Amino acid sequence: MTNYFNEICEFRQNHPIIHGETIKTDDPLLNNVKEALNSFKSELEKKYGIFNNIHLTVKESKGATNFPHITHVCILPPNQKVSNGIYVAICFDKKGKGAVVGCAESKTNPKGLNIKIRKSKSLHPRIDVDGGGDTTKYNNVFENPKEFYYKLENESDLEKHIKRSLILCFYNLGLIKESEYLQTADYLDSSINESEISYFNIDSIQDDRKKIAIQIYARRGQKKFREKLINAYNKKCAITQCEIIEMLEAAHIYSFKGSDTNKTPNGILLRSDIHTLFDLGLISIDPENYTIYISNKISHDEYYAKLHQTKISLPAEAKDYPSSDSLKHHFENIFDK
Known part of the structure; x- marks a missing residue:
């Protein structure tokens, strides 16, 4: 070949x-x-x-x-x-x-x-x-x-x-x-031309930086999906109202299974740490009233405990999102009470 x-x-x-x-x-x-x-x-x-x-x-x-x-x-x-x-x-x-x-x-x-x-x-x-x-x-x-x-x-x-x-x-x-x-x-491999690296074993250092950059990029969500959620949620985390755009990620409510799940109703804009806790089932949202629930496993943390039973910030035009079906699935099947 x-x-x-x-x-x-x-x-x-x-x-x-x-x-x-x-x-x-x-x-x-x-x-x-x-x-x-x-x-x-x-x-x-x-x-x-x-x-x-x-x-x-x-x-x-x-x-x-x-x-x-x-x-x-x-x-x-x-x-x-x-x-x-x-x-x-x-x-x-x-x-x-x-x-x-x-x-x-x-x-x-x-x-x-x-x-x-x-x-x-x-x-x-x-x-x-x-x-x-x-x-x-x-x-x-x-x-x-x-x-x-x-x-x-x-x-x-x-x-x-x-x-x-x-x-x-x-x-x-x-x-x-x-x-x-x-x-x-x-x-997550570096695309750097290794022939350009000739001293101090800098290749591995550069490779780790490349991995971190790609991982962060991937976690933010697919480009168009993330852009739609940023606009829908007025550039704020739905749970913390964080406005640092670099920290905001496109979270799938029902976990990503291909393009069919990359739809705005199945997404919610979350700060990176909240996104991780949401994926782990340590934070969830009641689909009936959009109330935030915190798992007992992290309730000892003063910051996250304050979020318990507060409400999310809904999009300005929340006609069909966030999807109540997706939220219900997460609340009943993913959330670790």
Whole structure:
């Protein structure tokens, strides 16, 4: 698989993108890179045709009339399309420097992943996977991007990250339960180019910082879901009225099971510590009157004890949220009285 990876990179090194110029898909110049892409696809099909008992398909970039500037190969879970879905994408740098790999979403039909911004006015990634058109800018479509540099010599790290990314895709699509995801997924890896780190064992320090940043980002809730709750609850924690936006998280009342649970009625905006206690069942809300209840296990804490039997701050337009059904499920099944 490393040979095909490197051949795809070498094609773009030898035939760099020139603004305003394209290569027709039937140009004999493409024969070698097409063969490499097809072989790379075949290797991925052998390894990941069935993963975690789920059947997957692999699609490589072809282009209808012109060969794409950003070559890519995508591993698709059931019912997902490159143009409309969540999948593992392997996107090759436009100058042949390597590839970005991770759980990604369609550029034209985003699904609300916790996207990591790789490119902006102040950020310039070493591996650039932005094409010329608005719909072919792929730098900012990944939730857990990791860079793999040319010349790739060992495929084990690539395979490991593909597997982690597939698990993350399954979790985002609701194909596996939260407990299964927590047991099998360990995708919090640094995407830093390790070759740049050469002294003081700073790699592990940097990696821990990366893990913390990603964990905080993930805990805040999926981007669109969180934004809707921030607006609905007027930028305040529903229980403490905390207004520090960086501490506010999108809590699922009925635990996250995929996109169906990522709905505003099933969410409540909570400060990070309250979110943790809510998930653990140490704080809950009576669905009948929106009264806050504190578990006996934390009632000895003076601060949290003061919250007991106070009422939450409801959204300004609380027509159908927070969902009384979701609150009832939490109060009766999750709350540890």
